[in-house]
Every structure is written in C-alpha cells, then in structure tokens.
Amino acid sequence: MDPDTLLPDAPPAPDALEAYRSPSKRVLDKEIGLLDHHCRTFIGLSPFATLATASAEGWPDVSPRGGAPGFVHVLDEHRLALPDRLGNNRIDSLRNLGANPRAALMFFVPGFDETLRVYGTTTVVAPGELDVDLTEFGKPPLSVLVLQVEKAYFQCPKSVMRSGLWDPERRVDRSAYPTFGAVLRDHCRDTTIPADDAVMRAALAEEL
Structure with a gap:
C-alpha cells in the first residue's frame, strides 16, 4: 500500500483494537x-x-x-x-x-x-x-x-x-555489525568516507 494514500488521522481498524482491555x-x-x-x-x-x-x-x-x-x-x-x-x-x-x-x-x-x-x-x-x-x-x-x-x-x-x-549479558558485540563508516560508505555510495570506526569517532568527538 502506498503510504501517501494513508490519512494521517485515520483511526485503527476496529477489529485491531478488540484484543485490548480498557486502561x-x-x-x-x-x-x-x-x-x-x-x-x-x-x-x-x-x-x-x-x-x-x-x-x-x-x-x-x-x-x-x-x-x-x-x-x-x-x-x-x-x-x-x-x-x-x-x-x-x-x-x-x-x-x-x-x-x-x-x-x-x-x-x-x-x-x-x-x-x-x-x-x-x-x-x-x-x-x-x-x-x-x-x-x-x-x-x-x-x-x-x-x-x-x-x-x-x-x-x-x-x-x-x-x-x-541494560542487561550486560544481552549487549551486542560491536563486531556483529559493520562500522558506522562502512554503513555510510554504502548508503551514500561514497568511498571517501573512512570505514575505520576509530577515525570516524575521532572526527565526531571534535564536534561534541
């Protein structure tokens, strides 16, 4: 469904609310x-x-x-x-x-x-x-x-x-996902963005 066709004030379908009890x-x-x-x-x-x-x-x-x-x-x-x-x-x-x-x-x-x-x-x-x-x-x-x-x-x-x-045992190891720089290189199709996370974070820290 095209999201542009959805009315921003359209209420949820009544059937979708039947499972909820009153607050x-x-x-x-x-x-x-x-x-x-x-x-x-x-x-x-x-x-x-x-x-x-x-x-x-x-x-x-x-x-x-x-x-x-x-x-x-x-x-x-x-x-x-x-x-x-x-x-x-x-x-x-x-x-x-x-x-x-x-x-x-x-x-x-x-x-x-x-x-x-x-x-x-x-x-x-x-x-x-x-x-x-x-x-x-x-x-x-x-x-x-x-x-x-x-x-x-x-x-x-x-x-x-x-x-x-906040559970330390459920914290995701950073190696499970590409660095932010690597993600931006793909999203922006820009190979000049440094893929090294330390370089990216150092640049960001200068603007805090």
Missing part, C-alpha cells in the same frame, strides 16, 4: 499536567532522550538527544529547556516545529526500566534569551527549544524489561 484508573490517573518533583528528579538523572515532532503534512520524526545527566534543564514545573547542539545540520526537528510546534520527549536513565514521557508546545529561542548556563563540552548551544509542558507521565517498565536494554 485501568491508575493508568489514566498517572497523567499529570506539570512536572512534579519525581519528574524533575528523573530528568535531572537522564543523559538521553528522544524528541518526537511532526511536519505540517503529518510525517513523524524521532531524534535522539544526549548530554550530561540533566542536559535538558527544568526551568520550572511547566517548562523545559532543550539545548540544540551541532548535529548533521538537517534540522528536521526544528523545521517541523516551525510548522507544528507540538512535541514530545521521552527520557531514559541508564539502569532504570521506567521511562518518562513529556508532551507540550514549543518555542525556539536563542541561548542568550534564557538566564541559564547551557554550556556543555565547552560550547554554547546553537539554539534552545523551550517546551511548555501540557502533560507528563511515567511509562511502565515492560518494554525495557522485555528488551533487556
């Missing part, structure tokens, strides 16, 4: 409209999050974001500041937010099976507009995404438990 009161009650002290502490421990946005046409995008624990700054119980640092310069997320300011963040803490989901409406500002030191790796961010929190809730641990994400 419990506890599952519904855990959604709150602000960042309580548990949310703020979790964000302060988190070195990694995913940022979900959507284009004006409804095409979704998920972007990984990382830094030192607490790299996403809690400004108050209703606002988060996510520094945007040098990446691949596609700026897909920022372009999406220019057309559709709604976004979602999912926070991970290494060793924790639960995750935190935060939804809201965003604005993109210059780093100097906030009275917060956003310097990391000796560099200021290029811009800052400020998210006005509309809802937040903790995701149950089941998916991370199933995946064994």
